[in-house]
Amino acid sequence: MVTKRAKLWLTRGVTIGALLVVVIFVVATWFQAGTVEEDWLSVSHETRSGSAVVVSVDAAGVVLGGGGADLPGVWGLVFDGGRAVVGEVESVSGGNASRGLLEVSGALTPGTEVVLDVAVWDAQAMDRFGLAEDVIEGPDGPLPVWTADGTDDTWVVFVHGNGAGSTEALRLVQAVSAAGYPVVVAAYRNDDAAPSSPDGRHGFGYDEWRDVEAVFEFALGRGALDFVLVGYGSGGSIAGTLLYESRLAERVVGVALDSPVLSLTTAIHDAWVDGGVPAWTIGWTKAIASMRFGLDLGALDHVARSSEWDVPVLILHGRDDETHSLDSAEAFAISRGEDALLITFPGAGPGASWNSDPVRYEGVVVRFLEGVAAARSGFDPVDPGQ
Numbered sequence: 288m289v290t291k292r293a294k295l296w297l298t299r300g301v302t303i304g305a306l307l308v309v310v311i312f313v314v315a316t317w318f319q320a321g322t323v324e325e326d327w328l329s330v331s332h333e334t335r336s337g338s339a340v341v342v343s344v345d346a347a348g349v350v351l352g353g354g355g356a357d358l359p360g361v362w363g364l365v366f367d368g369g370r371a372v373v374g375e376v377e378s379v380s381g382g383n384a385s386r387g388l389l390e391v392s393g394a395l396t397p398g399t400e401v402v403l404d405v406a407v408w409d410a411q412a413m414d415r416f417g418l419a420e421d422v423i424e425g426p427d428g429p430l431p432v433w434t435a436d437g438t439d440d441t442w443v444v445f446v447h448g449n450g451a452g453s454t455e456a457l458r459l460v461q462a463v464s465a466a467g468y469p470v471v472v473a474a475y476r477n478d479d480a481a482p483s484s485p486d487g488r489h490g491f492g493y494d495e496w497r498d499v500e501a502v503f504e505f506a507l508g509r510g511a512l513d514f515v516l517v518g519y520g521s522g523g524s525i526a527g528t529l530l531y532e533s534r535l536a537e538r539v540v541g542v543a544l545d546s547p548v549l550s551l552t553t554a555i556h557d558a559w560v561d562g563g564v565p566a567w568t569i570g571w572t573k574a575i576a577s578m579r580f581g582l583d584l585g586a587l588d589h590v591a592r593s594s595e596w597d598v599p600v601l602i603l604h605g606r607d608d609e610t611h612s613l614d615s616a617e618a619f620a621i622s623r624g625e626d627a628l629l630i631t632f633p634g635a636g637p638g639a640s641w642n643s644d645p646v647r648y649e650g651v652v653v654r655f656l657e658g659v660a661a662a663r664s665g666f667d668p669v670d671p672g673q
Contacts, residue, residue, distance in 0.1 A: 323555060323576040328488040330477045332452040334406040341399040342383050349373060349388045355403045356384040359634045360642035363404035369393015372407055405639050406454040416460045423505040426497045428482035430474045435460065437469035440512040441540065441660035444502055445472045448520025449489040452478065455519050458641045462649035468656060473502045491521050491551055491587050492528030499525060500533045507669040515541045515656055520611060520638060523547025527589040530596055538666060541659030543601040543652055546611040546638050549619050552584040553612055590615050593622040600627040601655045603648060605635025
């Protein structure tokens with residue numbers, strides 16, 4: 288027979304146990320929510336994608352060994368004291384990859400450890416691509432931008448993603464400029480030499496769209512009538528937020544997206560599932576992350592908001608890109624119907640569609656630009672003095 292005292296202690300024990308479970312759950316989800324800041328909101332300008340070691344090198348080519356040796360396509364090599372550009376893999380033997388050596392600066396010798404750079408070139412290459420640096424007035428202070436003149440009144444504005452910087456655009460700038468389009472490679476808060484955001488975090492467009500709008504205002508003062516946005520990674524999310532929020536959104540006649548983050552909530556969900564986080568905890572954990580970091584994940588779900596993209600959209604995506612969701616890109620393209628075109632690149636990893644096939648990539652983008660910019664703009668020029 289259970290006494291009243293025993294029943295009391297049993298009830299207390301069950302209550303304490305339940306509270307302990309709740310506390311453990313809350314603590315665990317709080318710490319898991321914190322990974323959102325580290326994995327998604329922490330500002331990074333790093334474009335390195337693999338490493339290798341030089342086995343041999345001569346004027347015609349280089350043999351690389353190591354995990355990144357056989358990445359497909361054109362890549363930059365970064366090493367102590369120099370840089371190089373290598374071409375497509377020509378042959379593979381014993382784990383070593385022979386590649387063409389397209390250019391080199393510095394002493395590239397056997398035994399040199401190299402890091403592969405998806406952006407290929409660094410900022411020192413801007414001159415060779417016809418770019419000059421301007422400083423424009425942003426909403427929170429000066430913003431450094433790279434510009435190149437052209438003959439068209441449609442300007443192409445490049446928006447890099449988190450985990451990269453302005454150099455991300457260098458791969459495509461030459462083809463766009465050669466087609467006659469003026470170019471602005473945008474900078475935004477938390478970039479080098481740009482103002483910092485109050486929280487120091489990347490916002491996937493939450494505030495960054497205002498800085499891109501300032502780029503539009505600068506270009507309008509230089510003769511632009513309308514714009515095509517090119518967004519890389521989270522730069523695609525910035526482009527989408529600008530379309531929702533900016534008074535100048537009507538001047539956007541097209542958007543080209545390279546490996547875009549079109550749904551941050553889906554990206555977080557997929558990363559956590561892959562990391563073994565129990566599915567039943569993910570909704571609550573994302574809610575905690577939203578509260579902790581001021582995130583409106585619904586506002587950053589561009590797949591759900593695809594009907595608000597009232598412009599033609601081109602999406603370029605690597606089939607082997609495990610960082611940016613191809614499923615989200617496909618869902619977005621399907622929802623937009625004839626207003627969206629999704630082009631995939633076999634063997635291309637994160638942000639490496641151009642690298643895998645520069646000729647095809649540039650051809651697709653230039654044809655898209657010709658299509659959306661073909662009609663004469665109906666907008667009047669802006670008087671820069673007003």
